[in-house]
Amino acid sequence: MWSAAGLAGAMGLWAYAVGHTDVGKLDDFGLVTALHPAFWAGLAVLTAGFWCTLVNSRRRHPAWAPAYLVGLLAMERATQAVLYPTPLYAWAWKHDAVIDHLLTAGRLQGSDALGDMAVYDQWPGFFAAQATLVRLLGVDSAAQFMAWWPLVSSLMLLLPLLLIYRTFTEDRRLVWTAVWLFYVANWVGQDYFSPQSVAFALHLGVLAVVLRRYAAPRTPDARSRAAVWTVVLTLFVVGIVISHQLTPGMLVICLAALFCARRYRDRVPLVTTVVIFLAWCLTAALPFLSATMPDMLRSVGDIGGNVETGYGATPTGTGAITTSWAARLLSASVILLAALGAWRQPVLRHRALPLLLLALAPLPMFAASSYGSEMIFRVLMFMLPGAAFFAAAALLPQVRTLTATELNPRTRQRRYTWLPLAALLAGTLAFVPSYSGKDRISYFPPAEVHLVQQVFDRAPAGSLVVAADRNYPLAYADYWRVDHYWFLDDSRAHVDTILRNPAATLATDMSAVESPARAYLVLSQGQYADSEMNGLLTKAQLDRIRASVAASPLFERVAGNEAGVAYVLKETAR
Incomplete structure (x- = not known):
């Protein structure tokens, strides 16, 4: 009863806020100052209701946690689509132009016809799929639905995240808190209408398959079904490789890190990914790589320069500086919580060592490239699945792994109800300026x-x-x-x-x-x-x-x- 009331109240406040928010005059704080106060109240009610369903999980139906999470995604990823009459982000409009080109030309073209824009025809997976969707829906362009892509792409991440986390624990509190933290800490903005949004979902899909189906020792029945999962994994990897430049490299590093763990010594996932990646780089993507390789090699090892091109930007004005620091503090807080969780939970640290490795694996990419001044943001995003899991462990007094099923009742103290709730609420509220604080630029x-x-x-x-x-x-x-x-x-x-x-x-x-x-x-x-x-x-x-x-x-x-x-x-x- 109380769970239903909390969720309904939060959604009601959100609906009221959306109906009373004017985005006609955005200032340097973007959507933050434009939102009606009822939005913030609804977000607070939603977070408190979510936490209460977890604290009293034995007396609550298990469907309430995912219901609250969908409510969170609606408030944080769909608010802009409801408020703004046109799609956000110049990059999204650019991607719409690429789709329009594919629909107009009917084929892929090279740099002799397209110049620098030919790079998109060398990684056409996302754009070809969206061009097909445009034709199937019978709309004029992707601009008619791409405003809703942040919500769609965020929902695409939910299943692989759940599969990954449930590989290491049956504790519903830990699983759903980790998923919640992942979403509120993922402010980077790569959920918009972009190849990265789909490639990241496929990346998590590959990790879910590997973590659940390629662990050692494998039973005879599991070995007999290995061919099926190898086909699934191959399809995911192909989808990544033909859609995005950076994600295959991140995936190779993550799979290599898992291979270093004793439980994942099967070479098939890593070898399959490397072979497909190299095959694409040496054929379809070769013109682009040949032209950019000198610059890429010059940036290798220049960690300071690669990081500075991201965080070294110079936002001006109180709003831009404030929202920039809100994003940094949110990311730093989650990483510190993850370190605390790994330290406080030694059993979980041992049991979920692969997730710890996945959280650390993207860090070497700082030395590889600036990736157009965005490498630091992409590294943070790829670290999040593992980091959010251990950050959630820091907020819980004691967690239950697959090998430990009982919780010590002595750890159930009052402070473990209110302090984690305060931390969760602070992170959830901080997401809004981190994610929407630059809407004056994006709208x-x-x-x-x-x-x-x-x-x-x-x-x-x-x-x-x-x-x-x-x-x-x-x-x-x-x-x-x-x-x-x-x-x-x-x-x-x-x-x-x-x-x-x-x-x-x-x-x-x-x-x-x-x-x-x-x-x-x-x-x-x-x-x-x-x-x-x-x-x-x-x-x-x-x-x-x-x-x-x-x-x-x-x-x-x-x-x-x-x-x-x-x-x-x-x-x-x-």
Whole structure:
């Protein structure tokens, strides 16, 4: 009765909050300050109700824990889809453009036709699957459903997580607390519409199969079914390898770490993964790897540089700095809790040693590459399944492994009810600023989408679209027929030249376009937000560029609304 009331109350508060939240004017704290206070109350009620169902698990139906967890995913992963009328994240819009290309071209193409964007045709698994889904659903593009992908991809992780955790314990409190901590600590944001979201789910699927079906000693019956599980494992690995560059490397490291444990000496998973990975790298992915290998080799061993490119960014403003530190503290807290849990629970540490190895295995990737300034975030994400398990153990007075079935009642003290609840509540609340604190950058209102769409609707083939940076919707639209240039990617010296004489410098940069193609300049809300919050250019500097172009006889305004403006370079200026 109380479990139902708590869940219903939390969902009711969430529904009320969503109906009374205005996202029209986001500040530097993103969605955090825009949310109605009822949202925070609902999240607190949900967390408290979840913990109470675990503390009194013998008097509660086992379905309540997963029910509360689904409620958590709805509040944390679906709120944005409900509130925002357009999909978040410039990267999601980029991936939609890749799918549009596959649907338009009907085949994969190389760098001679696509330039740098050909890399997506060399890892087409995710995009080909989504293109098929677009056709099956009969929608115009993936933009019509990709806003809900964070919820879908998060649900995809649930089954493999449960299988992994239940390999080492039958304690429902430990399993569900670990799953809860995993979700609230996974703020990195790779659950959006991306190949990484699916590759990570498949990665956990491979680990679940290996942990449950390849442990030694194996019974004769298990050996007879090994071929079936090898086929399943192979399908998962192929799905990973053809979809994402980084995940296969992470999987190889994790499987190698498990192979070092005495219980997982079967070579089949590791050898299968390595063979499939190398086969793809030496065939379909070879053009990309050949071009990028020198840079990749230069970054090997440069741990400081690889980490600095991620956490070395310079967010500006109180909101950006605060949300950045909230994310760091959340990750650090979970890692410290995991260390405490491993220290406090020696029996569990021995029994679940493979999970401890999986938590540590991604760390060497710091020395491998910066991965476009994101390696530190990806390492944290791949560490989480193992780290969350031991962090959950730190919150429980005593846990039950598969070989220890009784709990000592003397450990059931009052402090073990309230202190863990406080920690769980703090982590759950901290997820929101960590995950949604940069929504001012990530959200593009319908007016901005309409503005950019107007430009591409009128741009002839071979045209050039120029912008401050790529943080705007449809930034990669029609990339197979229209070129793109973002002047903040240039050297600081050239950016300073643009700031000194914006209109003339930009006109020179755009003048190489040959008729009948045209050169367009787009300045929009998303570019302003990204530039200001990441310390690139100030609003005053961007306004100066906009005013100079508006007053210049070299440019003509072709579109504009409250979200931005677009200009075309006049024919006489070329």
